[in-house]
Amino acid sequence: ETDTQREAVLTAVERVTDRIAEEKGHLTDLDSAIGDADHGANLDRGFGKALAAVEDSEDDPAEIVKTVGVTLVSAVGGASGPLYGGSIMTASQELEGGITADSSVAFAEAYLKKVKDRGGARIGDKTMVDALTPAVHTYKKSIEEDELSPVTALSKAVDAAERGVRFTTPIRANKGRASYLGWRSVGHPDPGATSTLYIMEELLAVASE
Numbered sequence: 001e002t003d004t005q006r007e008a009v010l011t012a013v014e015r016v017t018d019r020i021a022e023e024k025g026h027l028t029d030l031d032s033a034i035g036d037a038d039h040g041a042n043l044d045r046g047f048g049k050a051l052a053a054v055e056d057s058e059d060d061p062a063e064i065v066k067t068v069g070v071t072l073v074s075a076v077g078g079a080s081g082p083l084y085g086g087s088i089m090t091a092s093q094e095l096e097g098g099i100t101a102d103s104s105v106a107f108a109e110a111y112l113k114k115v116k117d118r119g120g121a122r123i124g125d126k127t128m129v130d131a132l133t134p135a136v137h138t139y140k141k142s143i144e145e146d147e148l149s150p151v152t153a154l155s156k157a158v159d160a161a162e163r164g165v166r167f168t169t170p171i172r173a174n175k176g177r178a179s180y181l182g183w184r185s186v187g188h189p190d191p192g193a194t195s196t197l198y199i200m201e202e203l204l205a206v207a208s209e
Ligand code: ADP
Pocket: 031, 035, 036, 038, 039, 042, 043, 077, 078, 079, 080, 081, 083, 115, 118, 119, 120, 121, 126, 127, 128, 129, 175, 176, 177, 190, 191, 192, 193
């Protein structure tokens, strides 16, 4: 049980790391339009180190997730390092009793709460919160009210995140570096919302296997 979950978590870290490496140039292009052109490089460096830190780990799944968060905080830097890493670190506590449908909902909610508390962004500020909020609400509702399987719930959450990314394009940034551009941030998708979507797509791919 723990072994299977550990393998699944390690596979997820590998796939996310590969996807981020593939999208590094694209994420950097998005960040060059409304930021400082480092989002792809930041995440690529962070996930590369995170994968190296957990690759041969025999720890429990929750501990592995926590190590990924700790490593992202120290290796990513910028705005996204503490947001991604710190939130993964905190939310990993929800997985300590094992990964179940219920604990995955608790993880998602704790992650969103931490991103919002730490960054202070709300929906419509053109940040990762715009992808994350509808995704987490959809995931929770799909499991708790609609009684869907975690994989189906996650696929609905990915669709919601994708709509969230599209929603960031026509709006003006109110948080982070992109907010320095004022109205000139309009017309570009948010890099952090986009990377959030890519990560969720990889989690879905692993969960579907
Ligand atoms: P930096 O802006 O420091 O160079 P990155 O380029 O790695 O960091 O990350 C930028 C992304 O971080 C943005 O696209 C946005 O999604 C996210 N972000 C920035 N500030 C905030 C915030 N206060 N709350 C939530 N997300 C934020």
